Amino acid sequence: MITSASPSRTVSPAFTTTAVTTPSTSEITGISIFMESRSTNSSPAATFCPGSTETLRTLATSSAVTVVMGPLYGNNRVGLGAHVPPQSPGRAIRLLDVNPSPKASASPSPHQATWEFAEKFVPVGDHAATARKLSAALGVTPISTGTAALLTLLGRLVGARSAVEIGTGAGVSGLALLGGLAADGVLTSIDSEPEHQQAARTALDDAGYPTRRARLIAGDALTVLPKLSDGAYDIVFVDGDPLETVEYVAQAARLLRPGGVLAVNHALVGGRVADEASEDDDTVIMREVLEAIRSMDEFSGTLLPVGDGVLVAYRH
Numbered sequence: 001m002i003t004s005a006s007p008s009r010t011v012s013p014a015f016t017t018t019a020v021t022t023p024s025t026s027e028i029t030g031i032s033i034f035m036e037s038r039s040t041n042s043s044p045a046a047t048f049c050p051g052s053t054e055t056l057r058t059l060a061t062s063s064a065v066t067v068v069m070g071p072l073y074g075n076n077r078v079g080l081g082a083h084v085p086p087q088s089p090g091r092a093i094r095l096l097d098v099n100p101s102p103k104a105s106a107s108p109s110p111h112q113a114t115w116e117f118a119e120k121f122v123p124v125g126d127h128a129a130t131a132r133k134l135s136a137a138l139g140v141t142p143i144s145t146g147t148a149a150l151l152t153l154l155g156r157l158v159g160a161r162s163a164v165e166i167g168t169g170a171g172v173s174g175l176a177l178l179g180g181l182a183a184d185g186v187l188t189s190i191d192s193e194p195e196h197q198q199a200a201r202t203a204l205d206d207a208g209y210p211t212r213r214a215r216l217i218a219g220d221a222l223t224v225l226p227k228l229s230d231g232a233y234d235i236v237f238v239d240g241d242p243l244e245t246v247e248y249v250a251q252a253a254r255l256l257r258p259g260g261v262l263a264v265n266h267a268l269v270g271g272r273v274a275d276e277a278s279e280d281d282d283t284v285i286m287r288e289v290l291e292a293i294r295s296m297d298e299f300s301g302t303l304l305p306v307g308d309g310v311l312v313a314y315r316h
């Protein structure tokens with residue numbers, strides 16, 4: 001889907017493609033860079049970038065309209081598309097995957113290179129790699145490698161024995177959390193998709209964790225969380241439905257013991273939290289969460305630019 005909107009701010013897709021076809025260049029009237037949210041039904045937010053027409057022109061080779069789909073940032077995917085006039089009916093729209101790897105980019109920005117360096121500082125272990133493959137097979141977006149390392153570290157720093165996770169996925173974050181718990185520590189993890197939890201169980205079994213150390217609860221988070229005990233947990237990790245994050249944080253304030261720690265994934269929402277022009281639901285809700293943490297007496301927090309951003313808060 002291609003739409004146009006107000007004048008562009010920036011055009012910086014660090015993508016490369018192996019095969020791209022577009023309309024003939026004379027049919028192209030501009031380019032959209034857009035974010036397509038998987039968690040809302042809204043149309044993709046689009047940005048019209050007349051200045052970048054040259055970029056697409058260099059890709060033009062034949063006669064099919066092409067939308068170049070970029071990498072996932074949280075629940076959002078960045079796309080690059082050509083504008084063609086309405087009198088060009090019947091043009092097929094092809095979706096092409098592009099390689100988001102910075103290695104594939106001609107010249108990653110210094111910021112991107114630094115971020116990649118930090119993400120790779122702690123290497124991915126074999127068991128995490130298995131869980132990542134399971135995640136990919138299910139279409140689940142796991143936490144980044146840097147975020148996984150952070151979760152393990154946080155657990156160790158607070159001497160965690162019990163953790164709650166909202167959004168089990170296929171177990172990437174569960175492995176990271178368990179890695180930071182004491183030898184007899186227990187992870188309680190909630191997910192509304194039993195299929196995801198079956199994959200997570202496979203990953204945890206593969207890593208040698210006995211069943212008793214991971215209590216996987218299939219259900220809606222806002223139904224399950226109120227049934228968990230007050231002040232009984234050392235760490236709460238939030239990575240479920242982005243639209244419910246405010247409610248998850250309220251539950252975390254109740255569940256955490258004093259001295260416990262809250263971590264909220266996707267706190268930068270693909271860079272859009274910092275972009276005043278972004279007003280999509282995920283972004284607006286995450287801004288509410290950040291403001292709540294700033295204003296709640298129960299928490300002192302900070303925002304870390306690891307992965308897609310992690311909000312970390314200490315429970316007073």
Ligand SMILES: C[S@@+](CC[C@H](N)C(=O)[O-])C[C@H]1O[C@@H](n2cnc3c(N)ncnc32)[C@H](O)[C@@H]1O
Nearest residue numbers: 142143167169172173191192220221239240241
């Ligand atoms: C981004 S994935 C979690 C990935 C996981 N934390 C990891 O790193 O491996 C989000 C998960 O939240 C689950 N989810 C979405 N809405 C939910 C809800 N309302 N209650 C419980 N789980 C939910 C999805 O099924 C999905 O598995």
